[in-house]
Amino acid sequence: MLLCDVFRVRCIFASLSLSLLAAPALAGWKILSAESESDSAGIEHRHVVVENVAASRRADVDVAIFSARSCALRVIDNPEGESLSTIMKREKCVCSVNGGYFDPEFKPIGLRISNGETFSPLRRARMITGVLLQSDRGIDVIRVGEFSRARRITSAIQSGPFLVESSTPVRGLNSSQLARRTFAGIANRDRALLGVCSDVSLSELANILATVAVAGNSKIRRAMNLDGGSSSAFWFARENGSVFSIRGQKPVRDFVGVVAR
Numbered sequence: 001m002l003l004c005d006v007f008r009v010r011c012i013f014a015s016l017s018l019s020l021l022a023a024p025a026l027a028g029w030k031i032l033s034a035e036s037e038s039d040s041a042g043i044e045h046r047h048v049v050v051e052n053v054a055a056s057r058r059a060d061v062d063v064a065i066f067s068a069r070s071c072a073l074r075v076i077d078n079p080e081g082e083s084l085s086t087i088m089k090r091e092k093c094v095c096s097v098n099g100g101y102f103d104p105e106f107k108p109i110g111l112r113i114s115n116g117e118t119f120s121p122l123r124r125a126r127m128i129t130g131v132l133l134q135s136d137r138g139i140d141v142i143r144v145g146e147f148s149r150a151r152r153i154t155s156a157i158q159s160g161p162f163l164v165e166s167s168t169p170v171r172g173l174n175s176s177q178l179a180r181r182t183f184a185g186i187a188n189r190d191r192a193l194l195g196v197c198s199d200v201s202l203s204e205l206a207n208i209l210a211t212v213a214v215a216g217n218s219k220i221r222r223a224m225n226l227d228g229g230s231s232s233a234f235w236f237a238r239e240n241g242s243v244f245s246i247r248g249q250k251p252v253r254d255f256v257g258v259v260a261r
Contacts, residue, residue, distance in 0.1 A: 028052060029059075029204075029212045036216070037238060041094050041260040042067065045236045045244060048214045052204075059204070061214045062234050062246060063195030064095040066258055068186065073134040074257045075099065075114045075155040081106070081251030084233045085243070093257035097182050097194045098233045100159040100226060101128065102253035110158030111147075112254060122147060122158060129160040130224030132184045132256065139192040141185060141222040157226075157256060163206040164223035175203035180232040184256065185223030187215055194256060196234040196246055227252065 032049040039045075043066040051058045071094075076087055088096050101109040110128045112120035122131075124144065131142050133156040144158065162170050163183060178199040185193050193215055197205055202225060208214065209223045233248030233255075 028054075029208050031212060031214075032058070037244075039094055039237055039239045041071065043071065043094055043236075043258065043260075044216070045095070045238075046214065046216060048212075050208055050212050050214070057200075057204070059200050059208065060198040061195060061208065062197075062236075062244075063193050063214055064234075064236055064258065065187070065191055065193045065215050065218055066095070068139040068190050068192045070261050071139075071192070071258050072261055073132070073139055073155045073192075074259055075112060075157050076255045076257055077112070077114055077119060078252060078254050079106070081253075083251075084235050084248060084255060085245060087255055088235050088237070088257065091257055091259075093235075093237075093259055095194060095234075095236045096255050096257040097184070097196060097235070098227055098231045098248055098252045099254035099256050100157045102227070106251075106253055108253050111156055112158070113153055113156040114254075116152075116154050127160050128158050130162050131156055131158050132224065132226075133157075138190075139186065141224050157254065159226045160224055161202065162222075162224050163202065164210045164220055167210055167219055167221050169203070169206035169210040173202040173206055175201045177201055179229045181205050181228040182226040182232045182234075183209065183223055184226060185209065185215075185220045187218035187220045189218050191215065191218040193218070193220070194234075194258065196232050226256070 032051045034048045048061045108120040111122040135151040135153045230249035234246040236244045
């Protein structure tokens with residue numbers, strides 16, 4: 001075989017190898033089915049089943065999508081460890097998820113602001129790199145380094161890691177540990193969202209949120225992880241008075257709720 005033919009064959013095999021390695025990544029996650037419902041305040045609950053055929057993986061995503069103008073976030077402290085449904089009925093929220101991390105003594109880890117009062121300070125740590133907040137500028141998800149007391153903040157919760165930045169999955173996230181996940185995000189069209197996903201890795205969740213239309217026509221710009229695993233919980237009040245709920249498996253220190261303005 002001539003030298004040029006050997007070189008050509010090697011190039012073909014190299015191209016095929018690269019194509020095979022890239023195929024699962026390119027295939028990615030796609031929507032298998034989606035259902036939606038709205039409440040009287042116009043908050044949409046979407047239940048989306050996504051699938052990654054190449055990886056033989058499926059996941060269920062429940063997300064509440066709401067206007068950052070007509071709704072407000074509330075961080076609700078829960079020192080007594082009450083259930084999400086009990087808290088939400090009392091607080092008159094329209095949807096909610098569990099909040100951030102807490103230590104074995106049931107003390108919150110990282111910044112917590114509720115009704116304008118700080119009950120846990122900001123911390124600098126590798127995993128808790130984001131802050132979900134409500135301020136005089138609206139609802140936002142920011143990096144810890146962007147946090148400023150210049151804003152008039154009424155509610156804030158620090159957690160992480162960051163999952164989506166500029167509508168792109170954050171790189172370097174763990175891809176092996178599977179668990180239920182809770183997340184918060186902001187999207188285009190002045191939308192914000194809270195949600196829960198069935199067992200996935202942080203890397204998988206980032207890819208799902210950035211590349212799949214789980215929030216319908218609202219493209220997710222930024223998203224961060226909240227406390228997950230057995231803490232994960234989701235609650236949505238339907239217009240007819242009934243409730244869609246995913247119950248947490250253990251008491252949590254705080255919740256993030258949404259109220260209509």
